Amino acid sequence: MEEKLSFEYAPAPESRAIVSIKPKYGHFIGGKFVSGNKHFPTINPATEEVLSQIALAGKADVDAAVKAARKAYTTTWSKMSGKERGKYLFRIARIMQERSREFAVLETLDNGKPIRESRDVDVPLAAAHFFYHAGWADKLEYAGLGTVPKAHGVAGQIIPWNFPLLMLAWKIAPALAAGNTVVLKPAETTSLTALLFAEVCQQAELPAGVVNIVTGDGSTGALIVNHPGIDKIAFTGSTDVGKLIARAVAPTKKSVTLELGGKAANIVFEDAAIDEAVEGIVNGIFFNQGHVCCAGSRLILQESVADEVLDKLKNRMAKIRVGDPMDKNTDLGAINSKEQLLKIRELTAAGDSEGAERWSAPCDLPGKGFWFAPTIFTGVTQAHRIAREEIFGPVLSVLTFRTPQEAIDKANNTPFGLSAGIWSEKGSKVLWATQQLRAGVIWANTFNKFDPTSPFGGYKESGWGREGGRHGLTAYLKGVSHE
Amino acid sequence: MSNRIDVKKTYKLFINGAFPRTESGRTYEVKNAKGTFIANPCLASRKDLKDAVVAARAAQSGWNKASAYNKGQILYRIAEMLEGRRPQFVDEIITVTGVTKAKAEKEVTDAVDRLVWYAGWTDKISSLSGALNPVAGPYYNFTIPESMGVIAAIAPESPSLLGLIDAVTPIIVGGNTVIVLASTKAPLSAMSFAEVVATSDVPAGVINILTGKKDEIAPWMASHMDIDGLDISGLSSKAHGEIRIAGAENLKRIYTFKSADPGRILAFLEHKTVWHPIGN
Numbered sequence: 001m002e003e004k005l006s007f008e009y010a011p012a013p014e015s016r017a018i019v020s021i022k023p024k025y026g027h028f029i030g031g032k033f034v035s036g037n038k039h040f041p042t043i044n045p046a047t048e049e050v051l052s053q054i055a056l057a058g059k060a061d062v063d064a065a066v067k068a069a070r071k072a073y074t075t076t077w078s079k080m081s082g083k084e085r086g087k088y089l090f091r092i093a094r095i096m097q098e099r100s101r102e103f104a105v106l107e108t109l110d111n112g113k114p115i116r117e118s119r120d121v122d123v124p125l126a127a128a129h130f131f132y133h134a135g136w137a138d139k140l141e142y143a144g145l146g147t148v149p150k151a152h153g154v155a156g157q158i159i160p161w162n163f164p165l166l167m168l169a170w171k172i173a174p175a176l177a178a179g180n181t182v183v184l185k186p187a188e189t190t191s192l193t194a195l196l197f198a199e200v201c202q203q204a205e206l207p208a209g210v211v212n213i214v215t216g217d218g219s220t221g222a223l224i225v226n227h228p229g230i231d232k233i234a235f236t237g238s239t240d241v242g243k244l245i246a247r248a249v250a251p252t253k254k255s256v257t258l259e260l261g262g263k264a265a266n267i268v269f270e271d272a273a274i275d276e277a278v279e280g281i282v283n284g285i286f287f288n289q290g291h292v293c294c295a296g297s298r299l300i301l302q303e304s305v306a307d308e309v310l311d312k313l314k315n316r317m318a319k320i321r322v323g324d325p326m327d328k329n330t331d332l333g334a335i336n337s338k339e340q341l342l343k344i345r346e347l348t349a350a351g352d353s354e355g356a357e358r359w360s361a362p363c364d365l366p367g368k369g370f371w372f373a374p375t376i377f378t379g380v381t382q383a384h385r386i387a388r389e390e391i392f393g394p395v396l397s398v399l400t401f402r403t404p405q406e407a408i409d410k411a412n413n414t415p416f417g418l419s420a421g422i423w424s425e426k427g428s429k430v431l432w433a434t435q436q437l438r439a440g441v442i443w444a445n446t447f448n449k450f451d452p453t454s455p456f457g458g459y460k461e462s463g464w465g466r467e468g469g470r471h472g473l474t475a476y477l478k479g480v481s482h483e
Numbered sequence: 484m485s486n487r488i489d490v491k492k493t494y495k496l497f498i499n500g501a502f503p504r505t506e507s508g509r510t511y512e513v514k515n516a517k518g519t520f521i522a523n524p525c526l527a528s529r530k531d532l533k534d535a536v537v538a539a540r541a542a543q544s545g546w547n548k549a550s551a552y553n554k555g556q557i558l559y560r561i562a563e564m565l566e567g568r569r570p571q572f573v574d575e576i577i578t579v580t581g582v583t584k585a586k587a588e589k590e591v592t593d594a595v596d597r598l599v600w601y602a603g604w605t606d607k608i609s610s611l612s613g614a615l616n617p618v619a620g621p622y623y624n625f626t627i628p629e630s631m632g633v634i635a636a637i638a639p640e641s642p643s644l645l646g647l648i649d650a651v652t653p654i655i656v657g658g659n660t661v662i663v664l665a666s667t668k669a670p671l672s673a674m675s676f677a678e679v680v681a682t683s684d685v686p687a688g689v690i691n692i693l694t695g696k697k698d699e700i701a702p703w704m705a706s707h708m709d710i711d712g713l714d715i716s717g718l719s720s721k722a723h724g725e726i727r728i729a730g731a732e733n734l735k736r737i738y739t740f741k742s743a744d745p746g747r748i749l750a751f752l753e754h755k756t757v758w759h760p761i762g763n
Contacts, residue, residue, distance in 0.1 A: 128619065145611055145745050239734075246731035251724030258734070415733070434757050444759045451618035455626045459753050460711070461734045469616055469626060471754050 009321070012328040014115045019106045021192065024053040027061055027215060028198035030068035031208025036061065036215070042191060045112035046325050046334035046369040054191045057214035059223055062183070065212040066229040069154040069181040072209030077181050078151060080207075082138035089134030089176055091204040096127040099200065103193055107165055108325045110192040112334030112370070113288055115326050125450060126169035129468075132452035133173035136473050140178060143470055149477035151179030152255055153231035156224040159194075160237045161187035161336050162291040162392075168194050170467045171234050172211060173452075178476035180232065181210045185224055188217040189337050225249065232476065235259070236293075238390075239416070239461050246464075257465035257475045259293065259457060261390040262418030265411030266296030266447065267433065269404065270304045272423035276445065278312045281396070284421055284447035286320060286332055286374050290394040291340070293462075294419035296447055298387060299376075299398045300407050306400050310378065317361040317374050324366070332394060335370040344372050344393035351377045351386040356397070382413055390416070404429065408436040417459030421447045440466070494524040494670065496531060496694065497677035499538030500687025506530050511695075513670065516581035524670045527695035529703050532662065535691040536709050539633045539660035542688030547630045547658035549686075551606035558602035558652065561683040566595050568679065572644060575671040580641065594645045597743060601652040608657060608748050621761045628752040630658030631736065632711035635704040637697055639717040643669035647676060649740070650714055651690055653747040662691045662710075664701070664717070670694040698722070705729035705737070712736040712751045 026035040036055020043050050057065075077085065096103065103126075104119040111118070140149050155175045159167035164186055175182050186194035194213050201211045214220060218241075225233055225248050235245050236259040249256050266284050268277045284296025301309055325333035335341040352358055356377040365371040372393055380387050380397040387397050401407040411420055419441040422433045430444045440458045443449060450456065450468075457466035465475045495502040507528035513521045525531075546554075565572070569591050576587040609628050616624040634654045639646035643666040654661040665673030677692045693700065701718055704710055705726045715726055716739045723739070730737045738750045 145749070147744070147746065243731050243734065246734060247728045250727030250731065260734075430759070434755075440753065440755055442755060442757045444757065446622065446758055446760050449618070449620065449622060449758050451616065451620070451624070454616040454618050454624050454758075455614075455754055455756050457754070459631075459755075464734065464736065466754055469614060469756075471612075471614075471626065 009329045011324075013324065014105060014108070014326045014328055016105055016109060016326065018102050019109070021052050021106070025191070025195050025215065026055050027057055027065065028195065028201070028211070028213040029061070029065045030212065031202065033198070040188070040217075042110060042189060044109050045336050046366070048368050051109060052192065054215045057185070057216040057220040057223070061214050062220065062223040062227060065183040065214050066154060066227050068209035069183050069212050070229055072207055073153055073181040076207045077210050078179060082140060082179070085176065085179065086134045086137030088204055088206050089130050089137060089173060092200055092206070093127050093130035093134060095200045095203050096123070096130065100124065100127065103165055103196060106196055107193050108333070111161065111164060111190050112325050112336050114330040114333045115328055116330065117288060122163055122166045125452070126166045129169035129173045129452040133177035133473070136174070137177040140477065143473050143477060144479065147479045149178070149474070149479050152476065152478055153180060154229060155180045155182045155232040155234060155476065156227060156230040157182055157184040157234045158221045158224060158237065159184065159186055161190040162288060162293070164190035165193040165197065167236050168197060170236075174467070174473050175234070175476050176210065178473060180476055183212045183214060183224060183230065185214050185216060185220055191215040230254065232256075234475070242463060255478070257467070258463040259467060260461065260463040261416055262293045262295070262458065262462050263298055263388065263390055263414045263416045264294055264296045264419040264421065264439065265298045265300050265437070266421035267300045267407045267411055267423065268302060268305065268309055269407070269422070269424040269426075269429060270302040271426050271429070272305070273425055273445075274305060274309060274312065277423040278309060278316050280421065280423060280445070280447045281313055282316055282320070285396040286394050287448050289333055289335055291336060291392055292448065294441060294448065296421045297391060297396060298411075299396050300410055301398060301400050302407070303400045303402055310398070313376065314359060317376070320361055320363070320374050322363045322365065322371065322373060332374060335372050335393060338370055340392065341370040341372060344391055344395060347386055347389060347391045348375065348395055351380070351384065351397070354384045354386075356380045356384055356386060382410060388414065404433070408433065412436075412438045415461040418462035419443065494522050494674045494694070496525050496527055497674070497680070497690070497692040498531065498535045499691065500681060502677065506534075513579065513668065515579055521579060522671065524674065524694040527664070527693040527700060531693060532700060532703050532707065535662040535693060536633060536707060538688035539662055539691055540709055542686055543630070543632055543658075543660045546655070546660055546686055546689045554656070554658070555602045555605040557684050558598060558605065558656070561679060561685065562595050562598035562602065564679040564683045565591070565598065565676070568675070571675060572672055575675060576644060579643070579669045579671050590642050590645050594648045597645065597648050598652060600743070601656055604656050604745065604748055608745060608752070611745055612749055612752075612754070616756070623759045623761055624756065626754050626756045628657060628749060629755050631751045631753050632659060633709060634659045634661050634712040634714065634751050635707070635710045636661060636663045636714035637701055637717035638663055638665050638673065640666045640668055644672035644676065646717065647673050649743055650717065653743070654714070654751050655689060656748045657752045659751055660689045662693065662704070664697065665692055665694050666717070667694070667696060701726055702729055705735065706732060708733050710735060712738070714738060714740065716740045
């Protein structure tokens with residue numbers, strides 16, 4: 001009998017002493033923290049501990065924020081040279097780097113993602129976004145293609161809960177570099193790092209009103225979208241809400257960018273480096289608990305290697321460490337909210353009832369908090385809900401193919417078009433598949449890589465516009481993109 | 484005056500490289516500025532639009548696959564064909580709109596020159612908006628413009644020829660296929676332009692031309708789930724809101740344009756970013 005090899009890790013918890021969370025927060029408007037009227041709790045999804053009370057912005061709060069942003073735009077920000085604007089962004093980038101540990105701990109407490117990811121991905125990338133865009137501020141005349149670009153004015157920005165600080169950076173950095181002022185609303189369940197960012201703006205002595213942060217739920221978001229004092233809307237979230245926003249702004253002159261859902265295909269060809277592909281599959285779907293719009297949630301395997309890949313994948317999944325997000329060894333943290341957990345359960349139940357076969361990694365889930373074991377479904381057909389709808393959790397749907405063209409056809413058979421993965425050691429096949437896939441980001445022999453210099457965004461119903469690079473910057477400039 | 488009776492042209496639609504009448508059997512009267520009857524062009528139906536979309540979708544991957552050099556030569560060929568039929572276009576513009584000969588000639592000249600200008604963009608647009616992104620890691624990372632798919636356009640009422648060229652050409656430069664609704668009041672240039680297209684080596688289905696009513700066809704275009712983008716420059720701004728609302732169902736890219744510039748080409752291209760590790 002084979003001896004069972006036990007590989008226990010000693011707990012390596014990150015200290016939370018570096019953050020001080022106030023019992024109650026207000027909004028950040030006109031450079032000052034102002035108190036809110038109504039509040040709602042924000043919790044640590046790993047423990048269900050109430051971390052703080054977050055203000056719910058109503059009409060008066062949003063009005064005040066838009067007014068402050070307009071005033072800052074008219075009196076200060078639009079008059080300042082790009083060179084000086086850029087210096088503020090450089091300052092913000094530096095302060096975020098200085099306070100990176102604090103941001104990482106706070107993000108993990110509020111979001112549930114592993115500290116390893118908030119520390120190594122979210123926070124450094126957020127700072128990098130400010131650093132990158134800072135350098136654009138005095139080069140805008142080179143950003144357009146023969147046009148003279150101008151700022152829109154006041155940008156209203158609504159961001160999701162999966163990468164709270166990073167999505168804030170993706171929104172605020174280009175908006176400010178292009179000369180806009182902003183009113184930003186973080187997601188209902190993850191406001192704390194945005195409020196900490198407000199402190200960074202104060203430390204950077206950013207002129208009052210250039211950045212305004214109002215917290216709240218979808219009702220606050222609707223107030224921003226419909227506010228007549230806002231010139232530009234930027235939203236990251238679900239395709240359903242994206243369509244609502246597109247309809248709401250249709251009769252107005254507002255410019256819109258949308259980063260929406262996805263159902264990315266991750267295609268493994270028989271000539272792939274299988275071990276690397278397995279790592280890529282794991283990274284593609286289990287990074288950030290699968291709460292990633294560009295997650296590789298549909299694994300499309302060539303039949304000749306399907307059994308080998310699935311055996312290795314299950315073996316690898318069994319070694320994923322699920323649990324305390326504050327533990328530095330943790331790979332998979334908590335599901336962000338009860339609501340999201342219920343949605344994942346509903347869709348996986350549909351996977352069972354529609355005839356796919358479920359396999360979950362054996363792991364002990366904590367008693368408190370919101371958890372879902374890493375799971376794959378095999379025998380999935382293109383008609384199954386789990387092959388069509390975004391699950392936004394650690395759940396992978398596996399389909400197979402025989403010919404490369406079949407792989408492409410299956411990959412493209414979705415209204416989404418955000419991202420896709422290709423695994424093959426054959427260069428010409430990689431480039432062919434890259435051309436055929438209808439998606440805005442293609443990861444070939446890698447997955448889930450991001451960089452401020454690299455445009456990110458979707459085809460089809462995955463959204464409008466790009467974020468990152470020169471292309472992303474132009475979304476915040478009038479007279480460059482046609483909107 | 485000679486006693487010869489003219490042979491008049493029947494103005495039909497242009498779908499999938501052929502000239503069908505509308506399946507609906509409907510027509511409408513086109514009159515000149517003085518109210519004299521000129522022609523009975525087709526009043527295109529929803530089914531005609533559907534047929535045009537099917538043709539445009541079927542043609543898209545082939546057109547997209549054609550090399551930029553090849554696309555440029557085909558666009559230049561359209562200019563050659565138009566140049567060779569200048570008198571016909573000048574006459575038709577004068578007949579319908581009543582403008583002076585000089586004005587009509589200028590419009591045709593501008594239309595030919597505009598086609599030549601667009602022809603030169605096919606193999607340059609990606610060097611303008613493509614990028615090699617200097618990411619912080621061992622990855623080769625580039626962004627390239629790519630065709631969006633099937634795009635519909637509402638051409639402006641006037642200028643009926645130049646406006647049509649500006650609606651159609653930037654869309655196909657980057658590999659999209661197009662369904663365009665011609666000027667309602669002055670559709671003659673558009674239907675004669677279809678004859679130019681038909682003799683210019685443009686593959687069937689790449690350019691499809693309908694005549695009819697904007698307020699009928701624009702909402703059908705906006706709600707069609709297999710149209711990826713829509714140019715509504717030729718539509719009254721009062722109608723834009725409703726069209727954008729209908730287009731949100733598949734998040735259609737809907738734009739208006741004021742001029743011919745590279746942005747007009749890029750508006751209907753998607754940008755694709757590709758990552759690959761570097762190693763040995």
